[in-house]
Amino acid sequence: MTSSALGELITRNRYVLLDFDGPICSVFAGIPAPTVACHLTTILLGAGIAPPAEIAETDDPFDVLRYTITHTPELGADIETAFRAEELAAIASATPTPGAAETIHACQHTGRPVAIVSNNSEDAIRAYLTTHGLTNEIAYISARTPANIARLKPHPHLVIQAIQAMNADPTRCVLVGDSITDVQAAHATGIAVIGYANHTHKTQRLTDTGAEAITTHMTALADALRFAHFACE
Ligand SMILES: [Mg+2]
Numbered sequence: 001m002t003s004s005a006l007g008e009l010i011t012r013n014r015y016v017l018l019d020f021d022g023p024i025c026s027v028f029a030g031i032p033a034p035t036v037a038c039h040l041t042t043i044l045l046g047a048g049i050a051p052p053a054e055i056a057e058t059d060d061p062f063d064v065l066r067y068t069i070t071h072t073p074e075l076g077a078d079i080e081t082a083f084r085a086e087e088l089a090a091i092a093s094a095t096p097t098p099g100a101a102e103t104i105h106a107c108q109h110t111g112r113p114v115a116i117v118s119n120n121s122e123d124a125i126r127a128y129l130t131t132h133g134l135t136n137e138i139a140y141i142s143a144r145t146p147a148n149i150a151r152l153k154p155h156p157h158l159v160i161q162a163i164q165a166m167n168a169d170p171t172r173c174v175l176v177g178d179s180i181t182d183v184q185a186a187h188a189t190g191i192a193v194i195g196y197a198n199h200t201h202k203t204q205r206l207t208d209t210g211a212e213a214i215t216t217h218m219t220a221l222a223d224a225l226r227f228a229h230f231a232c233e
Contacts, residue, residue, distance in 0.1 A: 005213040006221070009192055010228045013174040016107050017162055017186075020118035020125055020143070022178035023196045023218060024100045027120060030093020033061055036086040040064040040079055047075055061086070062119060062152075069150050080149050087124035094128055097198075099218030103176075104137050106225035113139040115162035117175060117185075119152040120144060140165040154184035159191065176221065178202060183209040194221065 021027040028036065037058050044051055044064070055067045061083055068079045107114045114137065116125055122143040129135040142162035144152060151157035163170050175186040178196040186193045187210060195206030195214045203214055215221045 006194060006215055006224055007228050009174050009194055009213050010224050013172050013192065014112055015163070015166055015168040015173040016112050016114045016225075017117045017142075017159065017173060017175040017191070018103070018114060019175070019177035019179070019182050019196075020116050020120050020128075022198070023097060023103075023176050024116070025094040025096050025128060027087065027094050027124070028090050029095035031086065031090040034059040036083070036090070037061040037064050039086060040068075040082055043079060043082055044068065044072070044075065047072075047078075049075065065149065073150075076149055077146060080144070080146055084121040084123055084144075087121045088127060091124045091128045091131075096132065097218050099220070099222050101132065101134060102222035103218050103225060104134055106222045108137045110225060112225070113166050113168070115140040115142055115166055117153070117158045117162050117177075118143040119158075119181075153179075154181040154188070156185050156188040159185050159189040163189065163191075176215075178206070180205060180209045183211050196221075 018024060037060055040061050041051060041056050041064055049072050051067055055063055065079055065083055069076045104114055116138055118125060120143055122141055122145050125141055125143050129138060140162055142158045148157060163173055170191055173191045174194055175182060175191055176194045176196055183193045183206060193211040195211035197203040197206050197214050197216050206214060
């Protein structure tokens with residue numbers, strides 16, 4: 001894989017689907033994710049559910065949500081509601097990813113509709129976009145709501161929903177994400193992936209999972225978008 005793979009994907013695709021936590025910002029920069037996971041686990045314990053050690057000690061609140069949906073689905077709504085409240089609190093101190101706003105602006109200036117496709121709460125994403133003046137540049141937000149907690153990435157639902165909402169040709173869509181689940185959800189839908197790898201270990205992991213191109217900085221993606229116009233339809 002070379003940098004030409006990135007340019008080729010950008011030239012070939014018109015619609016840009018952006019994962020949120022990572023490519024756009026660090027959601028839990030101010031309120032650490034392990035703290036949120038611990039709060040969610042406490043709710044389970046309060047309901048008389050004792051999750052296994054790997055859940056009780058996890059750093060990832062999504063592990064707690066997934067466990068709940070699978071093992072105690074009757075508590076899924078309570079955990080989702082609590083998680084959403086934690087995300088809304090965290091979003092005030094979320095750190096923008098360098099080059100993220102420039103990437104969104106570059107899409108806007110070159111006629112590329114942008115959708116956000118995220119397992120994070122739609123409410124938290126909307127709050128972030130409002131705070132950072134980006135709402136008007138986003139065509140659609142396909143994210144977690146109380147109704148879809150069992151269909152988060154790697155399930156293809158959120159990707160399909162974004163493609164349909166933009167009335168986009170799937171062969172002209174590319175997803176930018178930093179997790180294996182982003183690659184899995186996109187490939188399940190038949191669309192290509194640009195892996196955002198801000199750490200060396202992520203480059204290997206995303207490449208091994210089959211990401212068609214890698215960018216290590218969102219600023220590099222913004223530059224590539226600015227200078228490579230998409231192919232005519
Ligand atoms: Mg992410």
